[in-house]
Amino acid sequence: MKKLSIFFLVFALTVLSSTGCSAQNIQEDTEDIKIILTINKPTMIVNDEERSIDNEGTVPIIVNDRTLLPVRAVVEAIGGSVDWDEDSRTVTLTKNEETIKLTIDSEIALLNSEEKNLDTAPTIINNRTMLPIRFIAENFGFNVEWDEQTQEITILQAEANKPNAPELEQSSTSPDMSVSEENLTEEDNMENTLLITIGDKTLTATLADTVGSAALKDLLSEEPITIDMRDYGGFEKVGSLGQNLPTDDTQTTTQAGDIVLYQGNQIVIFYGSNSWSYTRLGKMNNLTQAELKEILGNGSVTITLSLD
DSSP: OTTOOOSOOEEEEEOOOSSOBOOSSOOOTTSOOEEEEETTOSEEEETTEEEESOTTOOOOEEETTEEEEEHHHHHHHTTOEEEEETTTTEEEEEETTEEEEEETTOSEEEETTEEEEOSSOOEEETTEEEEEHHHHHHHTTEEEEEETTTTEEEEEEOGGGSTTOOOOOOOSSOTTTOOOOTTOOHHHHHHTEEEEEETTEEEEEEEOSSHHHHHHHHHHHHOOEEEEEEEETTTEEEEEOSSOOOOOOEEEEOOTTEEEEETTTEEEEESSOOEEEEEEEEEESSOOHHHHHHHHOSSOEEEEEEEO
C-alpha cells in the first residue's frame, strides 16, 4: 500500500452481456451523492445506506498498486448506465448528457465523441474490465479520494455539480497550494521562483516548501529540464520528469495554475481543478485560468523548467 497515491484508481466491471443492462435504483440528480467502498469488503455505502456490490460478492481489490472497483454498481449508483459491446470490446458509460466510451487495450477514450488520452489502457483480468475511475468520475462531475489508513475509496459529487450549487468563481490562489510571501526578502523570492518556458513565452511560478520542490530545485541548479506534456481529463497537463523525486503526498484540491508532483516522477500543471493526493511543487504567478489555458493550448506541449 506504499504507493496508492496514484494518478488513477481503476474500476472493475463484470462483463454481463454484449448489450449491457440498464441502471437500477438510480440516484436522483436532486440528491447529493457520496459512495464509500472498502478494500476486500463486498458492500458499499451509498449516502449512508449499505448495499451489496453485486450478487456474486465482488469486492474491491488491489493488484499491482491499482485499486479495482466494481464499476456497474458505482456508475448506476451515481445515476448512470453501463453497456458492453463484445464485438468491438467497448464499454459505454452514460450519465445525463455525458457519454464515455473506452475500448480494451486502447489509451484513447471518447468523451462525447471527442478523443481524450488515458494514462492506463482498459484491460480485462479474470473477466473484469478495468477502467480508469479518475477520468470517469471527473467527467461525470465527481471527485475520488483514497484513505490509505482505512483502505477506503470515497466518490463524492463535485461541489460545482451539486444541485442548486452557486456558480463558483475561479480563484487565482488555492488554500492548499499557496506559498506565503509574507516577510520574504527579494533574494528569498528569487530563490523560490521557477521559470516555465512554453513556446515563446516564459512564465513564473512560486515554489512551495516541500521535499519535492527542494529536490526539483537541486536538479534545476545543474541544468534546465524539458518535459513533453499532454492533456489528461480536461483539467491538467501531465508529463514524465524522467526520474523520481522524494514525495510528501497530501490530499489536495487543486486550482488552475497549481503545479504538483504525481507518483514521484510526473509533473502536473493544472488548468482546471481536481482532488487527489499530490506533492505540492508550486503555483503559477499572475495568470487567470483563461490565460493559462490559452498558453498551454490543446493537445501535447513541450515545456522547459529552469531557475531564475
